[in-house]
Amino acid sequence: MTLLIFGKTGQVAQELARRAPGAQFAGRETADLTDPAACAALIHQTRPGAVINAAAYTAVDKAESDAATAGLVNAQAPAAMAAACAELGIPFVHFSTDYVFDGSGVAPRAEDAPTAPLGVYGLTKLEGERAIQAAGGQYAIMRTSWVFSAHGNNFVKTMRRLGAERDRLTIVADQIGGPTAAADIAAAALSVAQTMTADPAKGGIYHFAGAPDVSWADFAREIFAQSGLTPEVVDIPSSDYPTPARRPLNSRLDCAAITRDFGIARPDWRVSLQDVIKELRA
Secondary structure (H helix, E strand, O other), X not given: OOEEEEOOOOHHHHHHHHHOXXXXXXXXXXXXXXXXXXXXXXXXXXXOOEEEEOOOOOOOOHHHHOHHHHHHHHHHHHHHHHHHHHHHOOOEEEEEEHHHOOOOOOOOEOOOOOOOOOOHHHXXXXXXXXXXXXXXXXXXXXXXXXXXXXXXXXXXXHHHHHHHHOOEEEEEOOOEEOOEEHHHHHHHHHHHHHHHHHOOOOOEEEEOOOEOOEEHHHHHHHHHHHHOOOOEEEEEOHHHOOOOOOOOOEEOEOOHHHHHHHXXXXXXXXXXXXXXXXXXXX
């Protein structure tokens, strides 16, 4: 299977590069996602066996004041990619987010649960989902959450830095979700793409997140424990840590469908965290 992957520097893109060294990776210099037509043109030019879009506008707070760019990258570019894939009859794998939900309640959200984004980031990702569905081709939209790795900026790296600098940290404890290693997302996406190539009937919207569900504060405690750090963690509500964009309190995702259709189980993020910390130490 020949693969075209949009994205080079993001957490998932870097993990995809480790697992699919023969794939063609398209960064901004090749196909800028603020130019959707260029993304579609690259797909038509390369005619791969499948396309994975691992690029996105992920600056959640900045999106509140930069809605136009977020919309181009998160909605219009994936729409163009999906349309090109549909025209060529090839599978398209795209990543979305728990932010398409409003975060109410405590039950895990299934794929068909009502969507109601709280901010621009979630809204543009939802618009991208809808455009991909409307393109009429074979697609898999993988909604994931709380991504971490040894690359880029993420909660694990921030906590390890702060935990080494401070004796006491206040961390939000009323947001609950599934931390998900970029390595696990990459492996799942490649498996999904391969299966879809072999079976044109496969596809749809899927949830994929690490288990067990946990609060940011308890996630931090596990990071410190595995890192040999001992700061005191004080639980606080989200209201004590205001941000330009509201975060969903309930980011629990029901991941049964991806197991049913692709045999992919929820990974234990605590095990994946061990691998990330080992890499950061190295």
